[in-house]
Amino acid sequence: MTTAMRGVARVTDLSVRLAVRAGRRRTPAPGVDRDLAVRIAAVRYPCADVALVDLAGDALPAWRPGSHVDVVLPSGRVRQYSLCDGGRDVYRIAVRLVGDGSREVHSLVAGTPLTLRGPRNAFPLAAAPSFLFLAGGIGITPIAPMVRAAAAAGTDWRLVHTGRTLDSMPLSASLADLDPSRVTRVSDGGSPTPAAELLGDLPAGCAVYCCGPPAMIDAVRVATPAGHRFHSERFSPPPIRNGRPFTVGIAGGPDVAVPADRSALDVVREVRPDVAWSCRQGFCGTCHVPLVEGTTTGDTAGPGRTALCVARASADRIVVDLR
Numbered sequence: 001m002t003t004a005m006r007g008v009a010r011v012t013d014l015s016v017r018l019a020v021r022a023g024r025r026r027t028p029a030p031g032v033d034r035d036l037a038v039r040i041a042a043v044r045y046p047c048a049d050v051a052l053v054d055l056a057g058d059a060l061p062a063w064r065p066g067s068h069v070d071v072v073l074p075s076g077r078v079r080q081y082s083l084c085d086g087g088r089d090v091y092r093i094a095v096r097l098v099g100d101g102s103r104e105v106h107s108l109v110a111g112t113p114l115t116l117r118g119p120r121n122a123f124p125l126a127a128a129p130s131f132l133f134l135a136g137g138i139g140i141t142p143i144a145p146m147v148r149a150a151a152a153a154g155t156d157w158r159l160v161h162t163g164r165t166l167d168s169m170p171l172s173a174s175l176a177d178l179d180p181s182r183v184t185r186v187s188d189g190g191s192p193t194p195a196a197e198l199l200g201d202l203p204a205g206c207a208v209y210c211c212g213p214p215a216m217i218d219a220v221r222v223a224t225p226a227g228h229r230f231h232s233e234r235f236s237p238p239p240i241r242n243g244r245p246f247t248v249g250i251a252g253g254p255d256v257a258v259p260a261d262r263s264a265l266d267v268v269r270e271v272r273p274d275v276a277w278s279c280r281q282g283f284c285g286t287c288h289v290p291l292v293e294g295t296t297t298g299d300t301a302g303p304g305r306t307a308l309c310v311a312r313a314s315a316d317r318i319v320v321d322l323r
């Protein structure tokens with residue numbers, strides 16, 4: 001961390017420390033809708049397939065653990081990444097190489113200008129007497145600043161980070177410098193560790209924060225004993241359960257059939273690969289398009305629009321305008 005980053009991180013830690021000591025549940029940081037001009041200050045590779053990217057800007061908005069930013073890439077793709085470190089002059093993100101967006105991030109070099117939107121916080125750290133942080137793979141990114149905040153606040157905490165191999169797991173080795181006795185790094189070789197083992201013996205009132213693959217989150221959620229708050233953030237869309245097939249008519253053609261277990265976004269992109277997407281979980285707005293016929297359920301877009309990634313038709317057919 002640079003000297004400047006250390007200074008601003010201290011400011012972020014202080015706000016969390018005061019909130020934790022005051023014993024109040026913090027409200028999520030409000031979203032910032034304006035575009036933020038940044039440039040890439042540095043790119044490093046702590047693991048073969050993970051890039052740590054420092055994004056420098058002037059008087060960047062303050063953020064709290066759990067926040068993410070939209071990164072508008074030079075191609076126009078928009079991707080969400082959790083802030084894993086930094087402050088008002090530099091944001092740091094960690095990006096694992098999976099898919100087109102991350103491939104583009106990995107190709108970027110220092111000096112490249114980028115646009116950010118945010119930060120927004122859908123995964124805020126609430127006050128608790130103690131914390132168990134569980135991270136699967138790159139799920140460590142929102143968890144890392146939570147760990148630092150809990151340590152700075154003098155709150156009891158434990159971190160378990162799992163991954164295929166120890167050298168594929170970024171950030172947690174340096175978090176162990178805070179207190180090695182509180183950090184467990186598990187190399188599972190691709191066989192998930194049982195949730196009960198991850199949870200261990202929870203102290204009374206301990207809050208569980210989990211970020212990782214959907215299967216890990218679901219297993220930990222189910223296994224978390226009553227009396228403990230469970231908080232999670234996914235980095236991929238949840239599976240579609242109890243979906244019904246329907247048809248999406250694209251104004252001007254063609255119609256596409258959406259099976260029960262797929263999203264309209266996935267199917268529409270087979271015939272219209274130009275349809276943009278980012279979060280695939282309904283919150284970023286990138287895939288929102290005009291809804292010209294029919295009604296939807298589970299939609300997160302406003303009136304007259306539909307979020308192709310999560311909405312499903314209330315009846316057999318909807319029509320959208322992609323022009």
Ligand code: FES
Nearest residue numbers: 278280282285309
């Ligand atoms: S891709 Fe983000 S709302 Fe659909």
